[in-house]
Amino acid sequence: MSGQDRREAEVRRLLDGPRPAVPAEVVARAAARGARMVRRRRAVRRAGWVLLLLAVVAFGVWAAAEEPWRARPSGTAPPLWGGD
Template sequence: MSGLERREAEARRLLLAGPRPPVPADLAARAAGQGRRLLRGRRFVRGAAWLLLVAAVVALCALTAVAGSSPGAAPPPPGW
């Protein structure tokens, strides 16, 4: 018997030999609530990241539009 098999057998014996610990009645409801909070937080962060990206693209477009129409800009070369 290898060391891994021995450890698995010992863990199995410990789990089956002793009394099972009591589980709170509302454990599933608390776990589901925590999962919902985690998902809501991730959704908020993802939405904020998209909003920031869109704002950056709009700002870049506005900057290029203003910079392209500045009076000090050189005219395009002939033939363009």
């Protein structure tokens, strides 16, 4: 019997046997921790969406004010003579 087969047999034996009782306070703590994790994950996701929305709005305001799709007017012409 190989090591892998021995481990499988041991796991099967453990799973087929009686399961130990879990104390009630462990279940309550696990449920509370899970609820905290869900609330935290939901808050982080909501904050991410808000930041994304703010970035899109800021980009829209910048684009409307600057109009980057238009060619910039040439405000000054190059010097006609030597330059100084």
